[in-house]
Amino acid sequence: MPHYLENVIHPRTIAVIGASKNPEKRGYRAIKSLQADRYQGRIFPINPRETEILGLPCYPNVGAVPEPVDLALVCTAAATTPGVIEECGRAGVRGAVLLAGGFSEASEAGRLLEEETVAVARRYGVRLIGPNTNGMFSARLGCNALGNLDLPRGQLSILSNSANVMSSLQTEIIFHGHGGIAVMLSVGNQADILFHEYLDLLGTDDETRAVMFYVEGFKDAPAFLKTLREVSLRKPVAMYVAGRNAAGKSAAKSHSGSLAGDYAISQGVLRQAGAVVVARSDELFPVAEALSLLPPMAGRRVAIVSEGGGPITVASEACADRGLELATLSQATQDRIHAIVPAATAIANPVDAGGGTDPRVEYYESIAEAILQDPNIDALLLVGLFGAYGIRYGEQAGRDELRVCESLARMMQAYGKPIVVQSHFANLKPPALAALREAGVPYQRGMETAVQCLAAAADYGEARRRLALPPPAPRPAPPEARAIVEAARKAGRDLLETEARALLEAHGVALDPYRLIAGAAGAAAAQQAFGDAPVAVKVVSADIVHKSDAGAVVLNAVGADGVAQAVARIEASIARRAPQAAVQGYLVAPMAPRGTELLIGVLQDPAYGKVITFGLGGVFVEIIRDVSFRALPIGPADAREMVNGIRYASMLDGARGNPPVRRDDIVELLVKVSEIAMAHPEIAEIDLNPIIAHAGGCSVVDARVILQAAS
Structure with a gap:
């Protein structure tokens, strides 16, 4: 139709x-x-x-x-x-x-x-x-x-x-x-x-x-x-x-x-x-x-071939900047390349054929086929002088180059792996590059642009695989979770932190233990629960959104005396900075193990509706702004891309003595938060910041849930 x-x-x-x-x-x-x-x-x-x-x-x-x-x-x-x-x-x-x-x-x-x-x-x-x-x-x-x-x-x-x-x-x-x-x-x-x-x-x-x-x-x-x-x-x-x-x-x-x-x-x-x-x-x-020419990439593993070290260095850096991996060629592939160009100075990947292809452009054909047949490689990037052998070395080299161009196009289709050419001579529009493009292989003058084309093919391949997965199934809110939200709405306020924690637990999110005490008199009960382990003490108040800014958080309090002193300090700070605030109590929880501070949140975007965010957390999150976003709902594949997509994702592998983060734990928590936000239309914002990711998992240190304004 x-x-x-x-x-x-x-x-x-x-x-x-x-x-x-x-x-x-x-x-x-x-x-x-x-x-x-x-x-x-x-x-x-x-x-x-x-x-x-x-x-x-x-x-x-x-x-x-x-x-x-x-x-x-x-x-x-x-x-x-x-x-x-x-x-x-x-x-x-x-x-x-x-x-x-x-x-x-x-x-x-x-x-x-x-x-x-x-x-x-x-x-x-x-x-x-x-x-x-x-x-x-x-x-x-x-x-x-x-x-x-x-x-x-x-x-x-x-x-x-x-x-x-x-x-x-x-x-x-x-x-x-x-x-x-x-x-x-x-x-x-x-x-x-x-x-x-x-x-x-x-x-x-x-x-x-x-x-x-x-x-x-x-x-x-x-x-x-x-x-x-x-x-x-x-x-x-x-x-x-x-x-x-x-x-x-x-x-x-x-x-x-x-x-x-x-x-x-x-x-x-x-x-x-x-x-x-x-x-x-x-x-x-x-x-x-x-993208109109290349087959989608099966992965992000790229092989680079050139006749000189300079272009290889630039290409390697550009690939790393765009999340492409220079996987090592199999030993069998390396042996084949060595047999083609015994004088090659590097063959593991990148392949620096050096004088072996100068002016023997036909070697590119054999090298390319060996690489494309390697199961460790998803795409091929040729960089440097290719496309200009006819200009530099005469008619015979030019005829050989044209044949290689046609062969590259056939191989790309036969093996289903993208090939992109970066040529120093692209702006001169030599006949070989015209033939290459007409055969279906793209070329570029700029190294970064050529690499970006391969990164785009990898991104598109990942997107198609993810989009082919079934969408995440909606999960209804448990009765106890609905009751928490309805009670806060009737009271005309957002969730208290204790209620936010209870909401997370009702949806199956595992949290570290905590106690709510009314004031300094509850310090003994806190010590009975946590012994002499260092604890965090913070106010529970619907009127204090940013506790740190109000001086309403004390860390590393020890024992009953430490908790009582922490409560007194918080009370004094609130009296100075927020004297009208109504206090519902004080939350006491063990200090989380050392780890990496993260943020998971939900917000209402004017254009896209509810979106979820993940990134590096802590009090400086608005300054660092290393976060990724997705529209709700999300599934595990979306969550994993979010975790891997922040600029400083390498920090999750351990930095300055912190243990590596278990990314599967973060993925699971992201999906749970998505389910919570979708199960409760009344929720406008969720803020889990910081989450301390450590060797034992993820500790939600602070939880905030903002409800939609009543209509």
Whole structure:
């Protein structure tokens, strides 16, 4: 069954409303570009004052067109759009591109005009692209409604919040000289058709091998994530996200909540849904092009081959920076390479063939095949002079190089392992590299960009494997957990720490023992419970959110006297800093073993809904900001990616005498917190900070649960 936007994006009939004989007008250029690109459909100029434009008969209005119209290209001013869309609706037009600006992006009056236009369109079922867009391009029938000429056709599709960024990507594709565009449009204000609807169409489009996004924000982020998960299983989606969503930051009550609006949220949830998110705008096209050509990687193990040590060093560092592993080649593979190039200076990986390939370019073929057959390797990166042997060493070397290029492409498909070439000579566009790319192997001039393309293939392979897993099953809240939350809501407050701990335990989270005492008089009971082991003492109060800031925490208290003194210190501090606070008691718990301080939290993001965060914890979490995010719910695979995805993940392996962290324990706790947040819609934020990860497991030192404000 055809997609509901099929005839809008790939129209067979176009009415140009506001058609003109003036070459400076968009109504003229639109028809000219459609004709120049040999549009295979029919064009109907609409202008009541003309009878013919550019050899086409003109019509006074769209209702006078003698056949059904798929798409109206509206070239008139913003103020005319409600009336124009009314005419389109009565004539049965399926969609319209609104080129004009002056809508919600400009003023309050423009916002009202936009709402009026959308209301008219929805009354008749007319789908709107824009407004405030520069048009669209669809290669299938040559529908060039952008006004730009000489657009290369190919298998990449582009969706962008910005017309200028879209033009930049288009120029980059033209300069590169390979590949081309299947569908391209700037979404404008997304008054009607939203990002996820375009993506849904492109997911079913056989001509689109990969989709590129430049995104500043979503109008329906949950719907986009759902569509992205579905499409990413079929084809890669590369994204550059520019928007920073700061809404909700000032209102956050917890450490977790204070991280809301961080760019890392968009990165995390989009990657979770299958997108390959690039950090730099100039990586977007190279990565998308590579993903359209390369098979997804089975792992992250890369072999590097070059004829010199310098490029190998740069490549090795770039691979390490992007989480790619230089796995050791098997002994059998090393023996094969040594037989090919006895003079090679390194063969374990990286392979430094040195003079062995200079000028014997044909050795690359045998070396590449030996590496691709090695089960220890998931991808091959060639770096250095490859692509320029014909330039440097003459015609015979050039012919050999062309044959090797064709062979590399065949091997990539045969073994299902990506190959990427970094060539110092790429900007000269030598014939060998052109042949290599035409055969289906991407190349780049920049080392970091070439490595990023391989990292993207690895990321996409991981995403597809994760997305193929069944989604996490919802778990209902136990009755005792529901009772805890309902009691706090009736009292009109958030959970006390003792209640937060009880909630965690009700959901199966193992916690270290603790005691609640009313005051200094309870010190003896605390000693009876914990002996002379050092304990932490902290206030339990609905009115004190950040206990450390209020001086309401004392560490390493020993014995009954130590606990009594700690309570007295806290009481004195509260009297100075928070005299109005109501105190429900004092929580006493053994000091956690030495370990690594972590954070697990849940927060409400204005765009994506409930998200979970993990990272390095403690009182400086907002400063360190080494955290990863995922949308809820998450499963073990999501949790493991979160744990491994923070910048300083190596700290989990033991640092400054701390024992290695058991990552499986953290994964289990993350999944449990996800289940709790999903089982209780009333929860707005969860803050477990710090969690001390140590040799015996994870100790939740502080727990905070914030409830949604009562409606």
